[in-house]
Amino acid sequence: MTGWQKLYKQTEDELLGPHALALPDRETHFALADALVAASxxxxxxxxxxxxxxxxxxxxxxxxxxxxxxxxxxxQWIWTV
Incomplete structure (x- = not known):
């Protein structure tokens, strides 16, 4: 598989599998939240x-x-949806 084919496959996998785009850890979530606050x-x-x-x-x-x-x-920290 060539470089562009590998990248295409990775992109296709991300589009078909939403979990592939999930943030990896708690620190990344906090960094995203802080960046949003800083830009607002x-x-x-x-x-x-x-x-x-x-x-x-x-x-x-x-x-x-x-x-x-x-x-x-x-x-009790329960959210009624």
Whole structure:
């Protein structure tokens, strides 16, 4: 297999297998959240919190965007979806 064929195969695998694009570890998640905050207007920390919440719950963006304060029981830390 030549160089471009190997790269094509890798790209094809990533498109067909979404887990291939997953962030590898916790530190990378925090780095992504921090970069988003740094790039946002007035460095709004809430954007980073959304990234970490989504990563920690493994929820899809539609569920995360619809989450309200009352949906989370902070006594037992249960999110009612």
């Amino acid at each position: 207007h007035d460095q709004y920390r809430g954007w980073g919190d959304v990234v970490l919440f989504a990563a920690c719950t493994a929820a899809r963006i539609g569920k995360v965007s619809g989450c309200r304060v009352g949906d989370i029981d902070t006594t």
